[in-house]
Amino acid sequence: MKRIIALFVSLILVCACFAVTAGAEEGSYSLIPSEDTVDNWVKTACQGYNVEIEYVDGAAVFSAESVWPCAEYFYNDDEIVTVSIEDYSFVYDFSVSTGATNINFTLTDGFGSSVAYSIANNSLGSVFYDSGSGDLFAGDYKGVVKLSDFVNSTMFFENRAFPSNLIVDGKITFSAIQVYSVSGATVTIRELALVPNSEIPEEPEESSEVIEESVEESDEASTEESVEASTEESVEASVEESVTESVEESTDATASEDEGLGIWLWVIIGAAAVVIVVVIVVIAKKKK
Numbered sequence: 001m002k003r004i005i006a007l008f009v010s011l012i013l014v015c016a017c018f019a020v021t022a023g024a025e026e027g028s029y030s031l032i033p034s035e036d037t038v039d040n041w042v043k044t045a046c047q048g049y050n051v052e053i054e055y056v057d058g059a060a061v062f063s064a065e066s067v068w069p070c071a072e073y074f075y076n077d078d079e080i081v082t083v084s085i086e087d088y089s090f091v092y093d094f095s096v097s098t099g100a101t102n103i104n105f106t107l108t109d110g111f112g113s114s115v116a117y118s119i120a121n122n123s124l125g126s127v128f129y130d131s132g133s134g135d136l137f138a139g140d141y142k143g144v145v146k147l148s149d150f151v152n153s154t155m156f157f158e159n160r161a162f163p164s165n166l167i168v169d170g171k172i173t174f175s176a177i178q179v180y181s182v183s184g185a186t187v188t189i190r191e192l193a194l195v196p197n198s199e200i201p202e203e204p205e206e207s208s209e210v211i212e213e214s215v216e217e218s219d220e221a222s223t224e225e226s227v228e229a230s231t232e233e234s235v236e237a238s239v240e241e242s243v244t245e246s247v248e249e250s251t252d253a254t255a256s257e258d259e260g261l262g263i264w265l266w267v268i269i270g271a272a273a274v275v276i277v278v279v280i281v282v283i284a285k286k287k288k
Contacts, residue, residue: 028199029081031105031177031192032060033073041071051181059190062101064181072178074106082110082173083194085147091193091200092119093142099185100135103192106176107166114175115163119192123153133157135182144200147172 033040035055043051046069053071054061062071075081094103108114120134123145128137134157151162151172166172174194181187 026087026196026198028196029083029194031081031174031194032189033075033079035060037073041073043069043071045069051179056188059188061186061188062179062181063186064184066184068180068182070178070180072176074176075174080108080173080175081194082171083147084171085151085167086170087197088147088194089197089200090145090147090150091143091191091195092145093191094187094189095140096136096138097186097188098138099181099183100130100133100137101182101185101187102133102135102180103187103189104178105174106178107163108173108175109166109168110173113165115166116178117162118155118157120157121150121153121155121162123149129156131156133182135180138185144195146197147194 038053038055041053043053046067049064049066049069051062051064051069051071103119104116105119106114106116118134120129120136124141124143127141128139129135130137134155151164151167154161177192179187179189
């Protein structure tokens with residue numbers, strides 16, 4: 001009986017281990033809530049203008065007629081995301097038509113302290129923004145930023161550094177998102193997500209120097225082929241001319257030789273005829 005109980009307990013422990021392992025698997029997390037939560041956005045009007053939100057082909061679209069109203073979404077407990085800054089990257093894909101936008105993430109340390117930090121920071125690279133507000137002007141924005149770079153960035157507005165006190169045990173926690181429509185902008189967000197570094201494909205980039213070298217090599221090869229072809233054609237033409245001239249000269253020589261042989265043949269025949277006539281006359285004289 002004890003053996004059966006021990007075996008049963010062991011099976012329970014093994015199953016528990018598998019459950020913990022499965023729960024610890026990495027995954028991707030979307031920072032834009034799904035369409036069925038559209039009513040949970042909290043809208044803040046500005047001078048009587050408000051943000052309208054709709055989902056089109058899976059993308060969240062934010063628009064307003066003027067000034068700078070915003071909409072904010074507070075994640076539920078099961079939507080709050082905590083990820084390692086060394087293992088995850090921030091993937092973004094959105095566009096702004098007319099006006100400008102700003103997108104802020106609310107980050108928390110899990111102990112009641114939270115700070116809003118903007119996507120408009122120098123980890124995006126060289127982008128067109130309003131230096132007075134940090135807002136991103138109209139354009140297409142798409143790329144990947146490692147969180148290790150994201151937490152070392154500074155905001156375009158006031159050059160504010162990332163709040164390092166919100167990094168806890170090498171992790172950061174996202175608890176809300178805020179989207180602004182500025183000066184009548186339409187902001188179409190296709191993707192804002194946290195993705196494991198291991199799931200982001202590495203795309204090799206070809207430098208312009210390599211491309212130029214390839215073009216130059218191609219041009220050189222084409223030039224060499226053209227020169228070779230031209231040389232071969234010239235050689236073939238020369239050979240053909242030489243052969244033609246040789247044949248013509250040989251034909252002329254043969255014709256001259258044939259004409260000479262014909263003259264001599266007639267001379268010999270004439271001489272033979274004279275000899276025969278002489279012989280006939282001599283024989284006739286002897287018979288008389």
